[in-house]
Amino acid sequence: MIRIRDLTFYYGDASKPALQGVNLQIEDGEFVLVTGPSGCGKSSLCRCLNGLIPHFYGGKIAGGMEVQGLDVMKSTTKEMATRVGMVFQDPENQLVSMDVEREVAFGLENLAFARDIMAKRVEESLDALGLSGIRYRGVHELSGGEKQKVVIASVLALHPDILVLDEPTSELDPRSAEEVLSIVQRLNDDLGMTVILVEHRLDRVVHLVDRMIVMDEGEIIADGPPRGVLANGDITSVGAGVPPLVRMVRRLRDSGFDVDDIPLTVKEGRAILKDVFRGAKVSELPKTESTNSGEPVIEIDKLWYAYPEGLTALRNVSLRICRGxxxxxxxxxxxxxxxxxxxxxxxxxPTKGKVRVAGIDxxxxxxxxxxxxxxxxxxxxxxxxxxxxxxxxxxxxxxxxxxxxxxxxxxxxxxxxxxxxxxxxxxxxxxxxxxxxxxxxxxxxxxxxxxxxxxxxxxxxxxxxxxxxxxxxxxxxxxxxxxxxxxxxxxxxxxxxxxxxxxxxxxxxxxxxxxxxxxxxxxxxxxQINRLVQAFEKYGVPNNIITVDEAVDILK
Amino acid sequence: MISFRYREKRTVIHKLNPFCKLAWVASVFVLALVLNNPIFLLLLFLSTLLLVITAKVWREWTSFMKYAIYISLTIVVVNTLVSYQGTHVLAEAPFTIPVMGTPTITLEAIIYGMAMSIRLLAIISAFAILTLTVNPDDLMLAMIKMRLPYKSVLVTALSTRFVPTLISDVERIADVQRSRGLELDKCSLPKRIKRSASVIIPLLSNSLDRTVQIAEAMESRAFGSGAKRTFYKDIKMSRMDIVTVIAGFAPSVLGIVMLILGFGDYQYYPTLGRMDLSGPEWTMLPILALVVSSVVFLAFLKRGVDLD
Incomplete structure (x- = not known):
């Protein structure tokens, strides 16, 4: 359990607090999402949870923090590391070894575990993340997503009770991001691990979490089950990226439609909004005018490109892009x-072919x-x-x-x-x-x-x-x-x-x-909106709606 | 750039004990310094090739040697131009430089320069083999076992680990600034220095940020928690491994023997010495090749033993 009382923290000689009067209690096994604009204090909150604040980052601190019954202020790095696992944003800056196995063992080595226990723990962690296939590979040969999974495995090897992830997907492409998030979800579901996840792409995660915390200027401004927090009005103003589905439902409610629930996934959206779309008189979607008629400004003609190392990166690309x-x-x-x-x-x-920009070769x-x-x-x-x-x-x-x-x-x-x-x-x-x-x-x-x-x-x-x-x-x-x-x-x-x-x-x-x-x-x-309306084609809804505005306009 | 890095390969050389390879590299270094005769030096260099071929790192090795060749050529040229000793004068300048005398090109200076570059090539080749066939983590472990302080070894290992990241940072930032019209090759030197700040400053401050992040990630995994560290992997020392380590040191012993016997020496200045191919010295040639490459035979032998 995590208990934070009236926590205020100032970095070094900063004049503004990074955290201000934070009160928070997180129960065992909860999956908590923390979001808010950059500089809102979400990273600082994460750092408090494993004692990086105040042990690694000095500053002025007031209030109390208790993690798994330990007073964070008085606990050592060693005590915290085995209770709270931390995963940061950029995997590149978290890996210290050259090969996967040793990276996973790094924390265990630091804690001076015996070799047979290490072998067992490394094995489990690799298994839990499906990394056994790449265990002997060099870390530098891995993709960003694989690297981040190795980082998670190396944290898991310490058997923490709480896993804290500070924007673990923002350096990853969407597919790897999904993969990492589904692993995190499994750790919460199957192992009952407490998870605290910082993320700003809400559409990827809101349906996975039990609880959502929104922060701004070092304070917690909303805290509760995601549906409740998303239904509440003032979170858009602090810059949390409300998923399109939620934005749509809130717009519909504002214009008088009777929608009783907030959908978190497309599946829920289809169930919740079925009646709205079935009952509504659907107007035609305005024709989109083609802009591809002006004077061309970028002309790419049969472009081939091969890197000096020999990799062919572009094959016969032709493209005309017009002004505007x-x-x-x-x-x-x-x-x-x-x-x-x-x-x-x-x-x-170009290795072969031509590229002209504003008439210049x-x-x-x-x-x-x-x-x-x-x-x-x-x-x-x-x-x-x-x-x-x-x-x-x-x-x-x-x-x-x-x-x-x-x-x-x-x-x-x-x-x-x-x-x-x-x-x-x-x-x-x-x-x-x-x-x-x-x-x-x-x-x-x-x-x-x-x-x-x-x-x-x-x-x-x-x-x-x-x-x-x-x-x-x-x-x-x-x-x-x-x-x-x-x-x-x-x-x-x-x-x-x-x-x-x-x-x-x-x-x-x-x-x-x-x-x-x-x-x-x-x-x-x-x-998201298009995936939603694909189900309503049978009610005459155009299946090529792609934005919230269009979906709302069509129902008016 | 990638080719400079260690890559896991399953050859007998890769499987050799890291201590054996460290001993071998040290031996090649000793031999390169002890030997003076260009024929012996050339043979030493050629003997290292056997390891390159057995370890299947030919391509990576060549990219190391490309740079070594440039340095070697520079040595030959510079030595020829500044060393005016030697009796076989091939060309003489029509003027005199105070203190240094009349510039001359002599056969002795050319040969001496070439011998020096072969010496350098042999040393670089040996170090290239070490970097390309020993997992940096194993190398680190070997250093720690040799009682070097863990933290210094880790810092060294970390800095090598981040070299490729740094290179890609430089490339990316240079792209950014070139897109903003930076043309270093077209401006005067003071301007060039001033403007290259546009690449160096982002690079340095990004690296600083990175350092803090790495430290944070390490601290979160209990680094420096006070306890004496253990190691996940160990360098196992079988009887066969000890034999290979001894074989790795053998060339050093040979080098010292040759030094005492006065073999492998050669006179360059003032007149190139005569090589008497019938002397007992030359029986050392095949022995040298054999001793330097003995680790390869042992590597195959070790595989046989390991399989049993």
Missing amino acids: EFVAVMGRNASGKTTLVKHINGLLK TQKATIAELARKVGFVFQNPNDHIFADTVEEEISFILRNLGFDGTEMAARVDEVLEMFGLKEHRRQYPRSLSGGERQRVAMASVLVASPEVLILDEPTRGLEYRLKSELMRFLDRYRGEGNTVVLVTHDVETVAEYADRVVLLSGGRVVVDGNRRDVLSRALFFSP
């Missing part, structure tokens, strides 16, 4: 998405020349940021491209205004919050006013509020006649914002079409 289009590039890991978009700004040059232009036409925003803003001030960071590209002083100043002022960064212009960019850093990274690319903007998985690991802020911005930018190419795994975002979806597989374009045609009537690839 919003194109989502999707596909499994290693399907060639990133390789494809790196050709658009010249980071990669990329083969004949440098990346810097193309940078005036094409902006490229990478996933992690921390890879962008190096300067001493926000202003310098943003003007870097202009200086590289040889802009003169007055024009530079004018442009920097303009984007600072546009991204709401004016008051931070002289601040050190790394000290900003996650969302602000994301805006600095965007501003530092858009200040050169490119006609084409490429984003490589910008929403991975991004909480809902920041994600919708980013997407609204992209929508506006596109509205000014610019072109957006977005590489993503996030089906819900694509359903809402993109016009066109290009699906890659094994380096080939397998599907290229209007988002509605591509995303509807697929099995797992469809957004």
Whole structure:
């Protein structure tokens, strides 16, 4: 059992508390979801549970914490490690050994277990996660999902009573994420292990958990069974990504429909909403206009690309993207998405075939020349940021491209205004919050006013509020006649914002079409709302609805 | 880049005891320093190839040696250009440099440079074999068994573990900054240094973040909890293993014997010495090859014993 009383914590010399007056009691065997915007204190809460706060992270602390009858403040690392297992976000930064078996044994070695007990524990843990097949493999040969499973196994080997996972899936592709989550669910179901899971993609987990805690600014603002918390009004404002199904039901309730329950899965949704759809007069879905008629800005013709090591990543890709289009590039890991978009700004040059951007053959232009036409925003803003001030960071590209002083100043002022960064212009960019850093990274690319903007998985690991802020911005930018190419795994975002979806597989374009045609009537690839309405086709509901707005509009 | 890393392979060399391979590498190092005769050095280098072939790490080994060849060539060129000793003058400059004298190219300097590079190649080849055939975790364990402090060994092992991660970080950040118009090759040196900060600073601060995260993950698994650590795997020492370790040291012993007998030495300056192929020294050639590669035969023998 976990008991936290009036816990307040300040990191080092921070002036704002990371946790403020937290009171919490978690019973044995509970599966608890913790969510909230970045910086809300959810990671700090996790760190308290195994004593990283206050033993590893110093600071000011008040209140009491008791885990499995132990006072956390007075307990040693050793005592905590055998009671609370911790899994963090990036598996890459948790693995210390070269091979799987030894990684799993790492904690046991630290606790000086005898070799025969270690052998048994390693065996069980590998078995529990289905890793026996890869036990002798080198850790560096594993995929992200496999690595995270190894991390979980190495934590399980210590036989903890409580498993704490701090955003364990945000560095993983959707399939590996599902796998990791289903393992966690099994540990809770079969072993009765207490699980505390931090996650911001709620649609993946709400149906698995017993209890949901929402945090904001270091405080717990909602706590209860997920249905109750989701039905309650004020959690959207703190940036928790409410699943589309729940959003839809809440919208329907607001417009007077009588829906008595909150669905957490598509299956529940079909049962709960059956009567609503059967009874309603369904209006026609407005025709989607094709945007693929303008002047082409990106022309990719029979593109082949092979990496110097010999791997062929793109095979005969032809693509025409027009001015003003919003194109989502999707596909499994290693399907060639990133390789494809790196050709658009010249980071990669075709092995065979041609790529033309705004009339320029990329083969004949440098990346810097193309940078005036094409902006490229990478996933992690921390890879962008190096300067001493926000202003310098943003003007870097202009200086590289040889802009003169007055024009530079004018442009920097303009984007600072546009991204709401004016008051931070002289601040050190790394000290900003996650969302602000994301805006600095965007501003530092858009200040050169490119006609084409490429984003490589910008929403991975991004909480809902920041994600919708980013997407609204992209929508506006596109509205000014610019072109957006977005590489993503996030089906819900694509359903809402993109016009066109290009699906890659094994380096080939397998599907290229209007988002509605591509995303509807697929099995797992469809957004939640589409999977819901597929069952209501018999009531005359169009089976190609993909967003909450459309579903609600059609019932009016 | 991947090819620099250890990969699990099931060859007899991979299965050899890590202590045996450590002893063998140390021996090759000793021999390389003791021997002076270019023929002996070349034979030493060639003897290491037998292990490369048996361990099936030819491709990985070549990528190590590619860099070694560049260094070797540099040694030959630099030695030829700065060492003016030697009596067989092949070319002479029409001017004189104060202190150093008249630049000349001599046959002695060229041969000496080549002998030095072969010596270097032999050493690098031996270390390449060690890295490519010993699991870094086993190497770490071997170091600890040799009474090196655990924490220092772990830090060393961790830093090698993160080299590939660091390389992919550099590549990614360089892509980010090149997309922002960074062109290092096109600007002057001071500017270049200033602008390369755009790659170095994100790299350093990301690595710092990473360090904290690793420490956190290790602490959560009771690292440094005070108790004396145990080890999941052990390096087993069968009688056969002891034999292989002794075989690993054998070339060192041979080297010392040769040093005492004055074999394997050679005079480069001022005039290249005459090699008298009929002397007793040359009977050492096959013995050297045999002793250096004896671990390979023992490796096969060990497999036979292990199977019994």
